[in-house]
Amino acid sequence: MRTGNLTTWLLRGTYPRLYVPIVAIILLVTGVRYHYLLAAETDEALQQASTELRRASDPLLLRLAAMPTPDADTVTSVLTEGLAQAAPGVASMKWQVAGQPTIEVTAPPRPAVAPPWFAGWLDLPAPVQQSGLTLAGGTSGRLTVTAHPQPLADQVWATVMVQARISALNIFTILFLLTLLLRANARMLQRLAQATDAFRQGYLSTRMEVTGTLESRAMAETFNDMAGKVQSLVLSLHETQRQQSEQLHFTRQLIDALPLPVFVRHADGTYLDTNRAWQRLFQSQPGADGATGASLPAELAPERSARIASAHNNEIRIHPPHQPPLDMAYYEAAFTSTSGVLAGTIGTLVDVTERKRAQEALRSEKERAEVTLASIGDGVITTDLSGRIETINEAAQLMTGFTAEQALGRQLDEVFRLHEEPASRTASAAAERGTQPGVLQQVTYEVLIHRSGERYAIEYTAAAIREGTGHAVGCVLVFRDVTETRNLRHQISWHARHDALTGLYNRAALAEKLTHALFVARNQQLLLGVCMLDLDHFQAVNDTFGQRVGDRLLKEVARRLGAFITTHDAVARMGGDEFVLLLGEQPDVSAIEARVAVLMQQLAAPYAIDDRMVNITVSIGVAVFPQDDANPDTLLRHADQAMCQAKSFGRNQLHMFDVQHDHAVQTQHTRQTRVARALHAGELVLHYQPKVNLRTGEIIGLEALLRWQHPQEGLLGPQHVLPLVDDTELLVELGEWVLRQALAQMRQWTDAGMTWEVSVNIAAPHFHRPNFVQRLKDILHTCPEVSPTRLELEILESAALEDMQYMRHMMQSCQALGVRFALDDFGTGFSSLSYLKRLPAETIKIDQSFVRGILEDGDDLTLVKAIVALAAAFHRHVVAEGVETAEHCAKLLELGCERAQGYGVARPMPAGDVLPWARDHAARYAARAVQEAARRPASA
Numbered sequence: 044m045r046t047g048n049l050t051t052w053l054l055r056g057t058y059p060r061l062y063v064p065i066v067a068i069i070l071l072v073t074g075v076r077y078h079y080l081l082a083a084e085t086d087e088a089l090q091q092a093s094t095e096l097r098r099a100s101d102p103l104l105l106r107l108a109a110m111p112t113p114d115a116d117t118v119t120s121v122l123t124e125g126l127a128q129a130a131p132g133v134a135s136m137k138w139q140v141a142g143q144p145t146i147e148v149t150a151p152p153r154p155a156v157a158p159p160w161f162a163g164w165l166d167l168p169a170p171v172q173q174s175g176l177t178l179a180g181g182t183s184g185r186l187t188v189t190a191h192p193q194p195l196a197d198q199v200w201a202t203v204m205v206q207a208r209i210s211a212l213n214i215f216t217i218l219f220l221l222t223l224l225l226r227a228n229a230r231m232l233q234r235l236a237q238a239t240d241a242f243r244q245g246y247l248s249t250r251m252e253v254t255g256t257l258e259s260r261a262m263a264e265t266f267n268d269m270a271g272k273v274q275s276l277v278l279s280l281h282e283t284q285r286q287q288s289e290q291l292h293f294t295r296q297l298i299d300a301l302p303l304p305v306f307v308r309h310a311d312g313t314y315l316d317t318n319r320a321w322q323r324l325f326q327s328q329p330g331a332d333g334a335t336g337a338s339l340p341a342e343l344a345p346e347r348s349a350r351i352a353s354a355h356n357n358e359i360r361i362h363p364p365h366q367p368p369l370d371m372a373y374y375e376a377a378f379t380s381t382s383g384v385l386a387g388t389i390g391t392l393v394d395v396t397e398r399k400r401a402q403e404a405l406r407s408e409k410e411r412a413e414v415t416l417a418s419i420g421d422g423v424i425t426t427d428l429s430g431r432i433e434t435i436n437e438a439a440q441l442m443t444g445f446t447a448e449q450a451l452g453r454q455l456d457e458v459f460r461l462h463e464e465p466a467s468r469t470a471s472a473a474a475e476r477g478t479q480p481g482v483l484q485q486v487t488y489e490v491l492i493h494r495s496g497e498r499y500a501i502e503y504t505a506a507a508i509r510e511g512t513g514h515a516v517g518c519v520l521v522f523r524d525v526t527e528t529r530n531l532r533h534q535i536s537w538h539a540r541h542d543a544l545t546g547l548y549n550r551a552a553l554a555e556k557l558t559h560a561l562f563v564a565r566n567q568q569l570l571l572g573v574c575m576l577d578l579d580h581f582q583a584v585n586d587t588f589g590q591r592v593g594d595r596l597l598k599e600v601a602r603r604l605g606a607f608i609t610t611h612d613a614v615a616r617m618g619g620d621e622f623v624l625l626l627g628e629q630p631d632v633s634a635i636e637a638r639v640a641v642l643m644q645q646l647a648a649p650y651a652i653d654d655r656m657v658n659i660t661v662s663i664g665v666a667v668f669p670q671d672d673a674n675p676d677t678l679l680r681h682a683d684q685a686m687c688q689a690k691s692f693g694r695n696q697l698h699m700f701d702v703q704h705d706h707a708v709q710t711q712h713t714r715q716t717r718v719a720r721a722l723h724a725g726e727l728v729l730h731y732q733p734k735v736n737l738r739t740g741e742i743i744g745l746e747a748l749l750r751w752q753h754p755q756e757g758l759l760g761p762q763h764v765l766p767l768v769d770d771t772e773l774l775v776e777l778g779e780w781v782l783r784q785a786l787a788q789m790r791q792w793t794d795a796g797m798t799w800e801v802s803v804n805i806a807a808p809h810f811h812r813p814n815f816v817q818r819l820k821d822i823l824h825t826c827p828e829v830s831p832t833r834l835e836l837e838i839l840e841s842a843a844l845e846d847m848q849y850m851r852h853m854m855q856s857c858q859a860l861g862v863r864f865a866l867d868d869f870g871t872g873f874s875s876l877s878y879l880k881r882l883p884a885e886t887i888k889i890d891q892s893f894v895r896g897i898l899e900d901g902d903d904l905t906l907v908k909a910i911v912a913l914a915a916a917f918h919r920h921v922v923a924e925g926v927e928t929a930e931h932c933a934k935l936l937e938l939g940c941e942r943a944q945g946y947g948v949a950r951p952m953p954a955g956d957v958l959p960w961a962r963d964h965a966a967r968y969a970a971r972a973v974q975e976a977a978r979r980p981a982s983a
């Protein structure tokens with residue numbers, strides 16, 4: 044309130060409150076007093092007038108009584124005299140005698156003092172004195188003396204006026220003193236108000252002057268005392284505030300200086316603050332708004348964040364604006380008020396993306412090293428400096444006979460027992476020599492004593508393991524069994540010689556067996572029956588009952604074949620529904636025919652698969668050695684020709700190949716001619732099977748596959764063409780035709796904007812032609828629009844291993860032209876690590892027989908894992924063949940194999956179908972990606 048207002052209020056309030064009652068009391072008292080005063084004064088004036096009248100009439104009566112017969116004149120004079128002597132208030136004297144005229148004397152009127160209204164208001168009666176007198180004559184006379192009321196009113200008026208003056212003086216004195224008092228009081232309050240106002244405006248040194256009345260001084264002192272205390276309180280408050288704001292400023296800078304994003308949230312869930320790192324990360328404004336933006340991950344919502352922070356895995360994925368997603372660990376702490384009540388939460392994020400990446404890289408590096416170690420055929424043992432074993436891989440466990448549990452922690456010489464010199468000596472020598480990593484070590488040949496006592500010839504190297512500083516911390520021993528060529532793991536070698544589905548020998552093992560059987564037959568002068576078996580209308584089984592039943596049937600056929608053979612025999616699966624049976628040590632042809640007839644009977648017996656019966660027959664062609672004294676390959680071809688004859692004679696037949704009489708050779712010739720005709724008549728076509736990246740859906744290329752659009756038999760696979768032209772000039776012609784076709788097709792796709800890579804299968808005999816590179820170059824020149832880098836040549840792994848040196852040279856020459864290589868059917872050959880390393884193929888294609896089994900066969904799974912790891916170790920692409928189902932795709936992705944081909948992706952298709960398929964595939968994949976993105980939570 045302003046000073047003026049305060050004063051006005053005080054004055055307005057105090058005066059009416061004090062003055063009005065005081066004036067009212069004064070008026071009341073004065074009224075009462077004057078009421079009684081007037082009554083008393085009036086009475087007294089009337090009494091006084093009555094006395095005066097008596098005093099004036101009594102002497103007159105005496106004089107009138109003394110006169111015997113007063114005449115009128117005498118009476119008049121007496122009355123006049125008496126009137127003159129009477130008090131001034133007597134107005135008249137009247138004498139009356141019966142029978143005589145009344146004599147009256149009147150005094151002249153006197154001037155009035157009291158105002159007429161006063162006399163009128165008093166309304167006094169005129170006092171009268173009447174006295175009777177008996178005169179001498181016996182008559183009676185009456186004297187009447189009358190007083191005038193005006194003098195009485197004047198008398199009362201005079202008294203009242205005196206009293207009124209006294210009263211007025213009193214009232215004036217009282218009001219005057221009262222006013223003085225109030226004014227002093229008002230001045231005091233005004234000063235107080237001014238001081239209070241100045242104090243309130245911040246002039247804390249304001250003090251009141253200690254003067255004036257006792258009360259003023261007391262009040263000024265009280266105010267000054269109070270102001271002093273308030274001033275020191277305010278100053279100390281200011282000091283505390285300053286310190287607090289300093290503290291806040293420091294804390295703010297401290298939080299902003301933190302490299303970690305931090306936010307502060309109130310207990311009610313509203314955001315209070317964020318630091319600079321947070322604002323930078325989320326590109327938000329300073330202040331509370333920064334933490335409430337849409338960019339805040341949903342996981343950090345108040346109801347969820349505490350659970351994340353306290354979870355074992357407190358990592359979340361953040362998607363900051365305009366940045367790639369980050370993996371961050373989330374921490375939070377509660378903060379309380381000074382009274383201990385929960386006030387809110389401080390949350391912070393720690394970027395662990397790099398750490399996770401490094402961990403992931405380390406983990407996959409470790410896994411790769413472990414898988415590599417587990418996969419390679421070489422035994423590897425590492426020790427510390429004291430020779431205590433720290434790691435031992437699977438091959439080393441096999442070769443030493445100690446499991447990892449038994450070996451770890453033991454001294455090297457107890458596990459790695461050498462016949463001549465303890466290994467620990469070589470190991471410590473290696474550590475002392477200061478060998479450098481990557482430098483080839485001196486190979487030592489020794490005899491390793493297996494735990495069982497068995498002995499192996501081994502070669503081994505020892506090298507020091509060094510820290511970054513070069514200080515040796517242990518030793519690594521690498522050794523291999525050179526007693527047998529067991530460089531690869533057991534499973535690889537098994538798969539290298541066996542058919543994965545049936546467990547029978549495969550084509551490669553059959554070649555060995557056949558060579559051996561021929562050797563035995565020659566030595567023992569006995570016959571060898573080479574039988575080619577092909578199930579009749581097996582495709583119908585697949586089509587009717589499905590591939591799974593087809594597989595079961597193949598297994599069962601294999602089981603019956605296995606049960607049929609003796610120790611002199613061997614049986615192998617060549618692929619598809621084709622088997623080869625070697626009947627060794629046979630005395631004559633009829634014995635062979637008899638056994639084959641029995642076999643046909645056994646194989647024709649119904650097969651119970653699941654709860655259905657499947658019937659199948661077999662066509663068998665037999666070539667007999669030495670009647671047909673040919674090399675192993677020719678014998679097989681002859682058996683195959685005989686089998687084809689058996690088929691053409693109606694199936695479910697046995698047909699013996701006879702060199703002299705049989706028309707098989709002729710048939711072969713005829714067939715070759717037919718193929719040549721087909722080639723030139725345009726009956727041969729290429730179908731294309733896509734290879735895709737399972738993770739991204741991208742089409743990484745297509746494999747060109749040969750098909751024969753046979754006018755009578757319909758579409759036939761390459762097995763109906765290639766075996767007929769094997770080892771002939773036609774094979775080369777066919778191979779070159781395929782290359783030209785594929786390039787022409789690539790040119791067409793290029794025109795349509797598709798620069799897909801195309802791979803072409805090259806048969807080994809074709810590839811081995813001395814002029815292969817030059818011919819390839821010529822063919823590439825016919826299509827300059829297509830970059831040679833888009834052409835990939837697929838070579839069977841088994842073929843590539845035949846002459847490593849030559850193959851390597853050939854491949855490098857082709858690669859100089861720009862083309863690339865893939866090793867086809869990888870896993871079925873006999874690759875060792877060193878082979879793979881030496882073959883410069885960019886891509887490895889895992890054989891479909893292993894890929895099919897990854898879901899239920901542990902061995903296949905291990906093998907595929909190992910091949911993927913090996914491919915990664917040697918920086919090769921890896922493509923899985925024969926992918927059939929979505930489960931296969933998921934498993935392959937899990938194993939780190941992203942590239943795949945197979946019915947599960949797409950069947951081989953005519954070139955004209957590829958573009959529509961690609962469009963459809965892209966649309967399907969995009970739709971799936973959208974669905975997956977939709978399924979993912981909105982913070983991420």
Ligand SMILES: Nc1nc2c(ncn2[C@@H]2O[C@H](COP(=O)(O)OP(=O)(O)OP(=O)(O)O)[C@@H](O)[C@H]2O)c(=O)[nH]1
Pocket residue numbers: 544577578579580581582583585589590591592593594597618619620690694
């Ligand atoms: N279930 C299964 N089928 C296979 C496998 N490998 C090849 N096939 C199929 O086996 C069939 C072999 O058919 P062919 O020998 O050409 O023809 P076929 O139906 O037996 O008729 P003929 O031999 O002329 O009597 C093809 O349909 C192949 O797709 C396999 O591992 N499992």
